Amino acid sequence: MPNLIEPKLIAGNANKPLAQAIARRMSLYRGMSVSLVNARVERFNDQEIFVEVYENVRGEDMFILQSTSNPANDNLMELLIMADALRRSSAARITAVIPYFGYARQDRRTKARTPISAKLVANMMVTSGIERVLTMDLHAAQIQGFFDIPVDNLYASPIFALDIKKQFKDLSDVMVISPDVGGVARARELAKRIGAPLSIVDKRREKPGEIAEMTVIGEVTGKRCIIVDDMCDTAGTLCKAAEVLIEHGATEVHAYISHGVMSGPAVERVTNSVMKSLVLTDSIQPTGPISEAPNIRVLPTAPLFAQAILNIWNGTSVSSLFETETLGPIYEGIL
Template identity: 45%
Template sequence: MAAMALSSPSVRPGASFLVGGSGIHTASRTLASRVPLSGFVKSEVPKPLRFFNESLCTPALKDPAVPGLSVTHQEKEIVQKPDTRMRIFSGTANLPLAQEVASYIGLNLGKINIKCFADGEIYVQLQESVRGCDVFLVQPTCAPANENLMELLVMIDACRRASARTITAVIPYFGYARADRKTQGRESIAAKLVANLITEAGADRVLSCDLHSGQAMGYFDIFVDHVFGQPVILDYLASKKISPKDLVVVSPDVGGVARARGLAKKLSDAPLAIVDKRRQGHNISEVMNLIGDVKGKVAVLVDDMIDTAGTITNAADLLQKEGASAVYACCTHAVFSPPAIERLSGGLFQEVIVTNTIPVAEHNYFPQLVVLSVANLLAETIRRVHGDGSVSSIFQ
């Protein structure tokens, strides 16, 4: 059997690995020790007394809650609290982000063995008990999307068969989200298909960050917690100390107006501009005109993802022609499919601000790139989900 190398987001043959604890361990090392069953309480009940006629007499037990009251052990109900332990496991797609999330909560990553057979089949085995636990699986379905998605499904199935109490799929980047409707005849709505797969695998809840469209939450028949990366980007933009009078928020297309308007409102009600474009095909766009005034202002382009960077670079080129003094690109998901790096590093942008929902490979770094971490945001959401707290209050 070939095994999966965890240093790369792709699945490839090699030695098998164990993920968790303080880092990455080879499978040849001793497996993790069993977790003690700390949730079980041994109750000492006095033995019944026997008389000469062999009849039983049940001894009385003092009830500490009510002084002077005695009840029999049949009448005294012994209630054990459910085991509410938390476990966080990571797939191979974004191990550094999962480690940051676990560190924020104060836990070690759960130990899990993920490897790949010679024919590409994925094998998953949990290396510690999750019976009665709330399990959170951190796995974005980024490139290679099909392998990472299948890995997530197998991880969910492993947890379900290990008797986990609840299973939450933490998907920082939800792949296939762009296929959320039919724009032409005989098209697949793959976002709904993937939602069904995750549900049928056994997940009880999904936690995702900046879905491509809000209606994607309705594709799931389970609970969905939608986390926004805007607070992290807003904090960084605030550190730039740009005057609200010199700032304009720009949507690179009509579909992202609501997202840009929300960011503009939080940036001291900054003015809004819209780039009108006509898309000729997938990953191909043509900018038509600009709605709004950007002359002499710092333009902040806002989108949920940058894939090939065609849309956002065409928009930046138009903004510079319209007199913008500087252009910042802000997005949550850095997909960065070729030729994105060449386009983004071409001098059109002052900075390209992204988050680490998708790991950025070393060869994809360029001088203008700024990567912000959403680990604290995801970890706080996980903590509140586990403790039945409010998630929406994080973004108020």
């Protein structure tokens, strides 16, 4: 039986270009216009956030498009307040589409008397009226368990696999690299998709932000290495790993990163590094310096999220989008 309620999109200020691109892709897929709900999300003089929705959303299936990226607290509050506004306006269902889920690195207590902020954020989202979450490449998959509502965690690896096969052509000398032991599962997933071997760069930290020692586990001599990770913040670890790989005989080093946080000196470090290319997704809106950097490329996620939103709305499988065979036709002519 066809769904009579249309999906409606509303966007915060975190990544308006991605929200508009998702709306365009949904219009293309459906053969009819899908636009963002007319609303204002602004701040009072004291920086309090105010939301007003200008369209009737009673009984509608609403999707809030909002990454909780820098400034994380402002964007998170925008998301919560938009959800509250929609709930009080009698929306039938509220789904938060969060391409980049901030606070995901605080998923456990690493020391005494520290918080589990990711769990706190999950609680706030549920309290605000959000009934489902759609995100991509959570820093820790177990964060899905922090929610008592459905969480769909998409993966960037199928997109990366499509791009790698197009860019590298001959994959016989390609090796996938995990920049730490914790990211092995993610790297193994991409290596399996492209039929490449796997290696690890083991790092030891004296304190956060500083790397004391790096060791390459595996033979990388004569290989074109692809470092894969979920996020790049200051790029210190990434650039150091690239240097270590070159020192161990790698011919080229590339990196595929799901979320380009790119704080502080990150762009300058990448530009001046030995890395031949850094590939990010647009889950976080690229800044001007990122767009202008000669060795940084940005892959679109709008086709993936648009199809996932339609699948949720239709009540069909979201996990089908984990497969390269499914994404291939969606990304045809884009990558």
